[in-house]
Amino acid sequence: MYITKPNKEFPSDFLWGSASAAYQVEGAWDEDGKGRSVWDEFVRIPGKTFKATTGDKAVDHYHRMEEDVRLMKEMGLKTYRFSIAWTRIFPDGNGEVNEEGVAFYNRLIDELINNDITPMITVYHWDLPQALENEYGGWESRHIVDDFVHYAKTLFERFGDRVKHWIVLNEQNVFTAHGWLMATHPPGKVNDRKTFYQVNHHAFMAHAKSVIALKSLWSDAMVGSSFAFGPSYAKSDKPEDAMAKMDYDDLQSYYWMDVYGYGRYPRAALAQLRSEGVAPVFEEGDEEILKEAAQLVDFMGVNYYQTCVAEYNPIDGVGMTNTMNTTGKKGTSTVQGVPGLYKNPQNEHLPTTDWDWTIDPEGLRFACRDITSRYDLPIVISENGLGAFDKLEEGKVHDPYRIDYLKRHLIELKKAIDEGCRVLAYCTWSFTDLLSWLNGYQKRYGFVYVDREEDENEGTLNRIPKDSYYWYKYTIETNGAEL
Numbered sequence: 001m002y003i004t005k006p007n008k009e010f011p012s013d014f015l016w017g018s019a020s021a022a023y024q025v026e027g028a029w030d031e032d033g034k035g036r037s038v039w040d041e042f043v044r045i046p047g048k049t050f051k052a053t054t055g056d057k058a059v060d061h062y063h064r065m066e067e068d069v070r071l072m073k074e075m076g077l078k079t080y081r082f083s084i085a086w087t088r089i090f091p092d093g094n095g096e097v098n099e100e101g102v103a104f105y106n107r108l109i110d111e112l113i114n115n116d117i118t119p120m121i122t123v124y125h126w127d128l129p130q131a132l133e134n135e136y137g138g139w140e141s142r143h144i145v146d147d148f149v150h151y152a153k154t155l156f157e158r159f160g161d162r163v164k165h166w167i168v169l170n171e172q173n174v175f176t177a178h179g180w181l182m183a184t185h186p187p188g189k190v191n192d193r194k195t196f197y198q199v200n201h202h203a204f205m206a207h208a209k210s211v212i213a214l215k216s217l218w219s220d221a222m223v224g225s226s227f228a229f230g231p232s233y234a235k236s237d238k239p240e241d242a243m244a245k246m247d248y249d250d251l252q253s254y255y256w257m258d259v260y261g262y263g264r265y266p267r268a269a270l271a272q273l274r275s276e277g278v279a280p281v282f283e284e285g286d287e288e289i290l291k292e293a294a295q296l297v298d299f300m301g302v303n304y305y306q307t308c309v310a311e312y313n314p315i316d317g318v319g320m321t322n323t324m325n326t327t328g329k330k331g332t333s334t335v336q337g338v339p340g341l342y343k344n345p346q347n348e349h350l351p352t353t354d355w356d357w358t359i360d361p362e363g364l365r366f367a368c369r370d371i372t373s374r375y376d377l378p379i380v381i382s383e384n385g386l387g388a389f390d391k392l393e394e395g396k397v398h399d400p401y402r403i404d405y406l407k408r409h410l411i412e413l414k415k416a417i418d419e420g421c422r423v424l425a426y427c428t429w430s431f432t433d434l435l436s437w438l439n440g441y442q443k444r445y446g447f448v449y450v451d452r453e454e455d456e457n458e459g460t461l462n463r464i465p466k467d468s469y470y471w472y473k474y475t476i477e478t479n480g481a482e483l
């Protein structure tokens with residue numbers, strides 16, 4: 001669209017935000033009664049993470065929470081998205097509540113509210129209690145749904161009086177694909193498509209039942225799950241590439257978003273899965289529950305980093321077990337795909353980051369437009385940001401590349417808003433530097449530099465605002481009028 005009279009500013013109640021996840025910032029991995037999560041175990045398997053980095057200490061947010069919130073306040077941040085570590089609340093996944101865990105999040109929530117920052121909670125950002133993995137195989141068993149909903153309800157009951165923005169699951173598509181297809185997240189399985197789809201069905205049921213539970217407790221709360229949306233462009237005008245795009249969209253995007261937004265799986269995707277014998281098994285009543293939750297969802301959460309290209313992939317073509325670039329050496333990742341359907345080559349028209357992620361600000365607008373026309377739901381951009389090598393020089397971090405990246409994404413986001421998309425919030429990834437799951441500490445995303453390296457014993461963990469911190473502060477002050 002070409003809007004001739006765009007608004008100068010973002011909507012007056014726009015939530016300028018930033019995000020994190022418990023495992024990536026908190027540290028204190030075995031303090032105050034916390035149980036072990038699958039990530040606490042997985043990072044200890046040799047070869048799984050970059051230079052064997054762990055979140056044992058992370059950036060020590062657990063002990064520096066007040067300082068971090070002070071920095072948010074000084075920046076003028078409107079919302080802070082963070083996740084709760086399930087193992088702090090229920091060390092073994094179920095059973096008795098660990099009150100020390102609840103107390104930490106109460107302090108964080110109160111600190112935010114006292115500083116005029118709206119808390120936005122992610123219920124699950126991948127750190128499943130290891131006890132549930134041991135007990136019944138975690139997400140692979142239907143038992144997970146009840147334990148998850150019990151955990152989620154506990155959070156709603158304890159924090160729902162003050163917290164009105166909830167994200168149930170973070171990137172269900174990512175943690176399941178890495179966990180059951182690529183072996184790069186726990187439980188480290190390779191190409192187990194049947195389990196992958198069943199696990200996803202359990203996760204959808206956990207999402208849906210949590211949404212319903214939240215709304216029955218707090219009808220004024222707003223809820224959705226966050227999807228890692230990588231919109232696709234067809235490689236060429238060949239019909240087979242257009243069909244590859246359609247297959248990609250149904251199997252990689254709408255497979256998740258349709259369940260959140262409509263409460264059903266895309267028909268073509270299900271037909272494909274049935275023909276392969278890998279379609280998920282439903283229990284009686286599941287269909288109705290998914291539909292009920294879809295009616296209650298308030299927004300689509302979107303983590304946007306990049307778009308992709310969809311190209312026809314012959315039956316003897318590439319599969320999902322690709323080589324990922326976890327070192328920051330440009331050009332070391334390889335193409336992945338599903339034989340017979342699609343593959344995702346690099347977009348030759350767009351630049352990439354050092355970790356080979358495509359940089360495509362227009363893709364953010366595309367994502368919002370697609371969601372708006374398909375689901376007509378409001379949108380929360382729950383993550384967007386640039387992972388880069390930052391250098392601390394004479395007490396300062398100059399990161400013009402990050403400012404440029406965020407600015408260009410915000411310009412496109414603003415266009416999407418002018419075009420009618422209802423975007424409620426924009427959270428950058430991330431507020432402070434933090435652990436990148438597979439890429440260690442050298443891949444930095446924050447507005448605030450944290451002095452630490454891969455080695456646990458190096459660095460003071462001091463916080464140093466980067467140039468981008470001051471740029472975002474000004475952007476918030478001017479409500480995005482001067483991008």
Ligand code: BGP
Pocket residue numbers: 021024170171174228303383387429435436437438439443
């Ligand atoms: C998303 C996750 C975040 C974060 C981000 C950056 O997929 O929700 O937790 O890690 O990606 O990814 P990475 O750390 O791999 O660069």
